[in-house]
Amino acid sequence: MDKSAKSKMVNDLENRLDDFFGGEAKAPAAPPTAQYSIEKLKSAVLSIDWEITDQCLTELITETEALLPHFEEDPITHALLRMLRALARYIRKRKAQSHQDAIKRVMSVFTSFETLANDKQMDEQQKKKIVAREIQAFKKLKEQVEGQGAAAAGRGGKPTTDLSALLEHQQFKQVMNAVEERINAEVKALKVQVQTLQKELDSLRKA
Amino acid sequence: MAVINIRKKEVQVKIVYVGPGRGGKTTNLEYLFGAVRHRIQSDMVSIKTHGDRTLFFDFLPFDLGQIQGYMVKTQLYTVPGQVKYNATRKLVLKGVDGVVFVADSMEVMRDKNIASLENLKENLAFYDLDLYNKFPIVMQYNKRDLAEQGVPILTIETLEQDLNSKLKAPYFEASALSGHNVIATVKKAITMTVVSLQDHFT
Ligand SMILES: Nc1nc2c(ncn2[C@@H]2O[C@H](COP(=O)(O)OP(=O)(O)OP(=O)(O)O)[C@@H](O)[C@H]2O)c(=O)[nH]1
Ligand SMILES: [Mg+2]
Numbered sequence: 001m002d003k004s005a006k007s008k009m010v011n012d013l014e015n016r017l018d019d020f021f022g023g024e025a026k027a028p029a030a031p032p033t034a035q036y037s038i039e040k041l042k043s044a045v046l047s048i049d050w051e052i053t054d055q056c057l058t059e060l061i062t063e064t065e066a067l068l069p070h071f072e073e074d075p076i077t078h079a080l081l082r083m084l085r086a087l088a089r090y091i092r093k094r095k096a097q098s099h100q101d102a103i104k105r106v107m108s109v110f111t112s113f114e115t116l117a118n119d120k121q122m123d124e125q126q127k128k129k130i131v132a133r134e135i136q137a138f139k140k141l142k143e144q145v146e147g148q149g150a151a152a153a154g155r156g157g158k159p160t161t162d163l164s165a166l167l168e169h170q171q172f173k174q175v176m177n178a179v180e181e182r183i184n185a186e187v188k189a190l191k192v193q194v195q196t197l198q199k200e201l202d203s204l205r206k207a
Numbered sequence: 208m209a210v211i212n213i214r215k216k217e218v219q220v221k222i223v224y225v226g227p228g229r230g231g232k233t234t235n236l237e238y239l240f241g242a243v244r245h246r247i248q249s250d251m252v253s254i255k256t257h258g259d260r261t262l263f264f265d266f267l268p269f270d271l272g273q274i275q276g277y278m279v280k281t282q283l284y285t286v287p288g289q290v291k292y293n294a295t296r297k298l299v300l301k302g303v304d305g306v307v308f309v310a311d312s313m314e315v316m317r318d319k320n321i322a323s324l325e326n327l328k329e330n331l332a333f334y335d336l337d338l339y340n341k342f343p344i345v346m347q348y349n350k351r352d353l354a355e356q357g358v359p360i361l362t363i364e365t366l367e368q369d370l371n372s373k374l375k376a377p378y379f380e381a382s383a384l385s386g387h388n389v390i391a392t393v394k395k396a397i398t399m400t401v402v403s404l405q406d407h408f409t
Contacts, residue, residue: 006402006405009401009402012274013271013274013279013397013398013401014394016271016272016274016279017271017398020243020269020271021239021242021390021393022242022390082245086245
């Protein structure tokens with residue numbers, strides 16, 4: 001690769017890393033495009049109230065994500081959307097094992113979001129109060145979920161891991177295979193050692 | 208070696224955090240996880256003993272997206288720092304593309320840092336990698352914050368002399384607990400590693 005191509009690659013990579021980790025020196029965000037609609041989000045929320053499927057959860061996540069950029073200037077509403085997304089991701093991941101209150105939280109957070117998004121005149125104090133309530137309930141749920149996870153994982157385990165998804169991960173599988181190989185090799189070596197010891201013992205007995 | 212799939216136009220980069228026990232490797236990954244968890248689908252896996260010591264490794268995968276037409280996937284690992292777990296350390300280093308060496312700035316850790324770097328050299332040699340021949344590595348002098356609490360810490364000059372006089376790797380003064388320079392370290396490590404794989408980006 002020639003020098004200029006290389007420096008372009010490094011440049012691209014550095015920009016990407018800045019975006020990904022939230023760079024120290026960031027270019028100003030793109031101006032928000034004015035038009036958005038919360039109707040689609042609403043229908044996604046209503047459909048999970050009706051029936052919880054992967055598809056509607058994915059839709060809920062997609063719609064939440066589509067709205068996020070529009071509320072970047074409004075941290076309070078933004079927080080609600082992020083909460084909504086976190087809840088949807090959690091339910092999609094845990095499925096039937098989700099905490100029973102999680103869906104209730106989705107409804108409640110959405111209702112608050114809708115109120116804030118529709119009432120642009122609402123004063124900051126009032127907004128903060130609504131969000132504080134949601135955050136508190138969200139935290140409580142999170143604690144309960146983590147408590148559940150910890151109890152299930154028992155001592156030594158970390159609760160938040162979805163192991164089956166991880167085991168799909170190629171490199172992780174490789175490492176696991178390597179561990180298995182190593183353990184097998186060690187067991188074999190031990191067996192050989194035990195055999196030799198056994199033989200030595202036998203010959204000692206005979207002598 | 209990085210897994211590079213030309214057909215799928217995908218590059219997987221494996222970066223391993225190495226360093227003495229209790230130096231702050233896991234804390235680095237935990238901080239990073241906290242910083243990016245909202246934008247990644249994956250979870251961080253930690254396998255720990257009760258005392259918070261890493262028993263096997265920590266694992267944090269994420270996709271950086273398309274760069275020059277390639278999907279770049281990064282995988283961060285930590286090894287257990289405790290001397291007795293060398294077999295595991297070796298295993299986790301299999302296929303490593305780049306290293307972050309997390310040194311503990313505490314004065315009492317001086318020899319442990321040096322021994323850990325020496326151990327890294329040996330483990331890499333096991334995979335025919337030469338630490339001292341253009342291997343992508345970033346040094347992180349961690350726990351700088353301890354000075355404020357009156358804990359005796361090594362000066363940067365001493366750390367550089369002990370660990371980096373031959374390597375001449377880029378280094379960062381950091382405090383993984385507060386996150387100071389944690390992101391800067393990983394960014395540098397990823398860039399260096401990808402650059403070292405540049406020939407595959409044609
Ligand atoms: N003061 C201070 N403490 C830190 C810092 N980084 C890590 N620690 C603490 O050091 C201890 C060990 O940190 P870990 O991240 O678990 O260390 P490790 O390198 O993963 O250790 P092993 O898994 O045993 O190899 C923890 O109690 C951390 O909170 C730091 O920058 N400053
Ligand atoms: Mg650890």
